[in-house]
Amino acid sequence: MSDIIKLENLTKKFGDLVAVNNVSLNIKEGEIFGLLGPNGAGKTTIINMVLSLLHPTSGRILVNGLDVVKNKEKVKQLIGMMTQETVVEPDLTGAQNLELFCQLYHIAEEKIPAAVRFGLEEADLMKFADVKAGTYSGGMQRRLGLVRAMLQEPKLLLLDEPTTGLDVQNRVSMWQRIKDLNKKGTTLLLTTQYLEEADELCDRLAIIDHGRVIAQGTPSELKRMASEGEILEIITSPEMAQKAANFLRTKFRISPEVKGDRIKAIVQKTEAEKLTKITKGLEQEKIPIFSISIHLPTLDDVFIKLTGATIRDTTQETESAMTRTFMGRHR
Numbered sequence: 001m002s003d004i005i006k007l008e009n010l011t012k013k014f015g016d017l018v019a020v021n022n023v024s025l026n027i028k029e030g031e032i033f034g035l036l037g038p039n040g041a042g043k044t045t046i047i048n049m050v051l052s053l054l055h056p057t058s059g060r061i062l063v064n065g066l067d068v069v070k071n072k073e074k075v076k077q078l079i080g081m082m083t084q085e086t087v088v089e090p091d092l093t094g095a096q097n098l099e100l101f102c103q104l105y106h107i108a109e110e111k112i113p114a115a116v117r118f119g120l121e122e123a124d125l126m127k128f129a130d131v132k133a134g135t136y137s138g139g140m141q142r143r144l145g146l147v148r149a150m151l152q153e154p155k156l157l158l159l160d161e162p163t164t165g166l167d168v169q170n171r172v173s174m175w176q177r178i179k180d181l182n183k184k185g186t187t188l189l190l191t192t193q194y195l196e197e198a199d200e201l202c203d204r205l206a207i208i209d210h211g212r213v214i215a216q217g218t219p220s221e222l223k224r225m226a227s228e229g230e231i232l233e234i235i236t237s238p239e240m241a242q243k244a245a246n247f248l249r250t251k252f253r254i255s256p257e258v259k260g261d262r263i264k265a266i267v268q269k270t271e272a273e274k275l276t277k278i279t280k281g282l283e284q285e286k287i288p289i290f291s292i293s294i295h296l297p298t299l300d301d302v303f304i305k306l307t308g309a310t311i312r313d314t315t316q317e318t319e320s321a322m323t324r325t326f327m328g329r330h331r
């Protein structure tokens with residue numbers, strides 16, 4: 001399979017901040033490729049450079065063999081884009097929103113009604129065609145955003161956090177839409193902060209942190225990087241976590257890591273018997289167990305192994321910092 005996108009030593013600086021740091025990646029025609037990373041990792045900056053909305057500080061991007069900086073217009077025709085914040089024209093109806101984009105894409109006038117109808121059907125919005133898009137729910141606006149990106153039938157679709165902020169039901173239905181588009185032959189480059197989403201959708205992915213690719217591969221290759229064994233995870237009370245870890249060390253020769261109320265260790269292949277013995281032992285020591293499990297490594301385990309933090313912690317830290325800034329401004 002040929003590479004539809006090539007990022008070569010891509011770097012983007014904003015003043016002193018290195019938002020994207022020497023990233024090299026190849027995205028193959030026909031695949032779903034994910035950029036997985038927390039807030040501020042550099043995902044949107046990479047997407048904006050592929051679209052040539054931003055120019056690289058150094059390095060280059062080829063789309064279908066064309067340098068995007070030198071072939072802006074040609075490359076634009078190959079790419080459909082759904083931005084992180086779906087922007088619909090609130091005072092136009094769903095149908096009018098799609099018409100507007102057909103005109104922006106220079107779709108021939110006589111083809112527009114059919115394209116709009118097709119888009120509304122694909123987005124399951126036919127019933128709401130003549131309702132103002134500003135009144136649509138978040139899920140409906142995202143669906144409109146997705147079909148809008150598909151109007152010119154691009155070979156390549158960029159989706160920047162397609163399901164952030166959606167409820168579970170809308171997220172799962174968006175996943176199905178994305179898989180269907182891929183089955184019909186569209187290559188997809190998407191960004192996400194959700195490990196489950198990367199795992200569910202992506203043929204291959206790159207984990208991005210502070211502008212760098214810290215790992216890349218198929219979801220199963222990445223999970224194997226976390227450990228060859230399985231992960232034992234126990235949640236107890238924060239005061240008891242250290243005691244529980246010591247108990248596991250002395251009685252079971254397991255070397256766990258403790259973080260707050262959570263104890264994690266790599267163990268060899270699931271042994272139901274071991275789990276029962278550990279549970280009994282902890283109970284005898286009067287250590288409360290709120291949950292105990294042995295599972296295969298997840299992408300979260302990979303992220304922890306590589307960065308020392310969970311992706312959620314990293315994301316929440318930024319979010320709480322943002323909340324503080326926001327609250328500060330209103331004080």
Ligand SMILES: Nc1ncnc2c1ncn2[C@@H]1O[C@H](COP(=O)(O)OP(=O)(O)OP(=O)(O)O)[C@@H](O)[C@H]1O
Nearest residue numbers: 014019037038039040041042043044045046084193
């Ligand atoms: N135009 C800009 N000027 C200055 N700094 C910027 C600009 N755009 C992005 N940044 C910074 O670059 C870094 C990467 O931002 P980017 O938006 O690419 O992250 P992201 O991975 O898309 O995050 P999120 O998940 O929150 O969307 C952040 O530190 C951000 O503050």
Ligand SMILES: [Mg+2]
Nearest residue numbers: 043044045084
């Ligand atoms: Mg972003």
